Amino acid sequence: MKNGNIVVGLDIGTTKICAIVGEVIDGALEFRNVSVSPSTGMRKGVVVNIEATVSSIRDAVRMAESAAGVEIHTVYVGISGGHVKGLDSYGAVGIRGKEVKPVDVNRVIDSAKAVYVPLDREVLHVIPTGYTLDGQNGIRDPIGMAGVRLEAKVYILTGAVSSVQNLLKCCEKAGLEVIDIVFEPLASAEAILTDDERELGVAIVDVGGGTTDIILYKDGWLRHSSVLALGGNHFTNDIAVGLRIPVTEAERVKKSFGHAVTTLVEDSEEIDIFQAGQGRKILRRHVAEIIQPRAEELLELIRAELRSCSGYDIATTGVVMTGGGSLLEGMDRMAEAILELPVRIGFPRGIRGCAEIEKNPMYATGAGLVLYGFDSESDKGFYPDAFAGIFGKMKEWVKGIFV
Numbered sequence: 001m002k003n004g005n006i007v008v009g010l011d012i013g014t015t016k017i018c019a020i021v022g023e024v025i026d027g028a029l030e031f032r033n034v035s036v037s038p039s040t041g042m043r044k045g046v047v048v049n050i051e052a053t054v055s056s057i058r059d060a061v062r063m064a065e066s067a068a069g070v071e072i073h074t075v076y077v078g079i080s081g082g083h084v085k086g087l088d089s090y091g092a093v094g095i096r097g098k099e100v101k102p103v104d105v106n107r108v109i110d111s112a113k114a115v116y117v118p119l120d121r122e123v124l125h126v127i128p129t130g131y132t133l134d135g136q137n138g139i140r141d142p143i144g145m146a147g148v149r150l151e152a153k154v155y156i157l158t159g160a161v162s163s164v165q166n167l168l169k170c171c172e173k174a175g176l177e178v179i180d181i182v183f184e185p186l187a188s189a190e191a192i193l194t195d196d197e198r199e200l201g202v203a204i205v206d207v208g209g210g211t212t213d214i215i216l217y218k219d220g221w222l223r224h225s226s227v228l229a230l231g232g233n234h235f236t237n238d239i240a241v242g243l244r245i246p247v248t249e250a251e252r253v254k255k256s257f258g259h260a261v262t263t264l265v266e267d268s269e270e271i272d273i274f275q276a277g278q279g280r281k282i283l284r285r286h287v288a289e290i291i292q293p294r295a296e297e298l299l300e301l302i303r304a305e306l307r308s309c310s311g312y313d314i315a316t317t318g319v320v321m322t323g324g325g326s327l328l329e330g331m332d333r334m335a336e337a338i339l340e341l342p343v344r345i346g347f348p349r350g351i352r353g354c355a356e357i358e359k360n361p362m363y364a365t366g367a368g369l370v371l372y373g374f375d376s377e378s379d380k381g382f383y384p385d386a387f388a389g390i391f392g393k394m395k396e397w398v399k400g401i402f403v
Contacts, residue, residue, distance in 0.1 A: 006032075007377070008064070009369025010057070010075040010176070011184070012167065014042045014210030014233060015324070017056045019064040020357065020366035021072070022374060029374045030353035032070075034363055035063035044210040044229050045081030047166040050173070057174040074177045076373040078184040078365050079124070079167060080211050083160035086225040088129075089115050092151040100133065100142040104150055112154040122164055124183055125157040129221040140220065155222050157183050179373065185213040185225065187368030188322050190375075192346030192361070193217070196317070203315040204346065205302055205335075206365070207325025209233045212298060214305055216314045224309045230298050232325040235291055242290040243282070245275045259288040260295040260330035288330075295331060299338040306339070318342030324362035 005025065011018040017039045021032040037059035041052030061072050091112030095104055113126040131139040133147040142150060164181065171178050185206045193202065198217045206213040212228040235258070240250035257271045262285060269284040306312055318341045321332060326345050335343045348367040351358045357367050 006068075006070050006072070007370050007373040008072050008075045009078070009187070009366045009373065010060070010171070011078045011187075011366040011369065012042065012053070012057065012170070013039055013078075013080075013208055013365075014045060014231065015039055016209070016362070017060040018363060018366040019060040019072070019075075020363065020370050021064050021068040021070065022370040023068075023353075024374065028352070029371070031351050031357055031367070031370065033064060033067040033354060034357055034366065035060050035067060037063065039209075041170075042210065044231075045079075045208070045227070046083065046160075046163045047170060050166065050170055053170045054173045057170060057176070061174065061176065072176070074179050075171065076187075076369040077167065077171060077178050077181050078187050078369055079159060079164065079181050080184040080208065080213055080227060081159070081163055082211065082227050082229045083163050084124070084157060084183060084225070084227055085121075085159075086155055086157045087115075089113060089154050089156055090151065091154070092149060095147055095150055099144055099146050100150055102143055105131075105143060105152075108150050108152040109154060112152050113156060115156065117158060120161055121158045122161045123156060124159050124164070124181060125155075125186070127155045127157070127222050129153045129155050129223070130219075138219075155225075157225065180376065182369060182372055183213075183225070184208075184365045185215040186222070187366075187372055188213075188346070188364040189215065189217070189368065190371040191348040191351075191364045191368035192320055192322055194349070195220075197320065201314045201316040203306060203311055203319045203341075205319055205321045205326075207231060207298070207321065207323040207331075209324065212302070212323075212325070214302065216309070216311055218314045223314050224311065226305050226309070228298070228301050228305070230301060232323075232328075234298075235294050235325075235328070238290050238294050239287060243273060243286070245273055249274055253287060254291070254328070257284050257287055258291050258328050259284070260291055260328055260334045262288040262292050264288075264330055264333075291328070292334075295328070295334055296338065299335055302335075303339050312341070315341060318344070320344055320346040322346035322361040322364040326361050 007022045009020045019035045041049035089112045093108045130153045131142045132151040198220050201218040203216050208231045210231045214226045216224040236250045240247045265285045265288045270281045271284045332343045357363045
């Protein structure tokens, strides 16, 4: 594997940059450490200041190198933002031999992804969502089966070329080689979902700082994805304006005392807030009164998105909320009431070697990137070209950037 036996996931978010280091020991993955630095050059999931983002990436990577005692040169990077869009496609090919071979699967996927993509967009992922062989559908892995005609349905995720290019450029300027760029909720799914949830149907709601990502699984396949331009930063800004305090203090108040449901906060409970070195007491209920309307707005948008994509028919097991925004007290209870579905908080599962990661959903994306990298480099369940297509052009971009 790259970096010797080291696999590194780099979650470049709007509020934080998280580097998680995993090590492969005797074929098994163990997590070494997690390092976090504030993100100052991102807005709503996209780069708005390259130098600030590069500096934040370097800080997170240096802390990870120091804690793990290794040098980091290659990473798996997460990407999000409203520019990421998904579409369904279909392809079909004839089988050249008596049975389906890997080359036939690659051919049918190539056929399915041969769709028009605007020049300002680039394909991020081409994900198989089902195979049909001679009219028999519902096939998961057709390799080895006898047939004449193979059909495939795929879900294609595309992103804005400029956003992908800027993200890549930031990593390159920080001295890192990007092995792959992964849509962040796909990475989170690797870390938090159970096999039963993928099979029976589930919605993942990843509440980040600048965006909220939604994806749905059913029968083990990805069914839908979308990005809402609303996240935890909006809650923080509301508190800063409502209480007339700095954003940094508003963030502290949100994390320490925030609550999504006003009626669940005691009327007499007081908290301390600080402004210009001066402290004062306010009722905690006032903070909840500021947060609740924004939480309701976000959940109403999520409900509208689920309705528009038949999500209520797909997500039969309910909703898994993850990301830093899911830590807001009362958010899961409000989500159950508004979405009318069972809701649980998605913590990274099956993490060996670093208990800190298991205890916090804000690390779900970073942990998922490491798991994705481990699986793809170990050739477990990934077709060689199923997620390819972006890095040939990226190499040309990099040449142009640094000439």
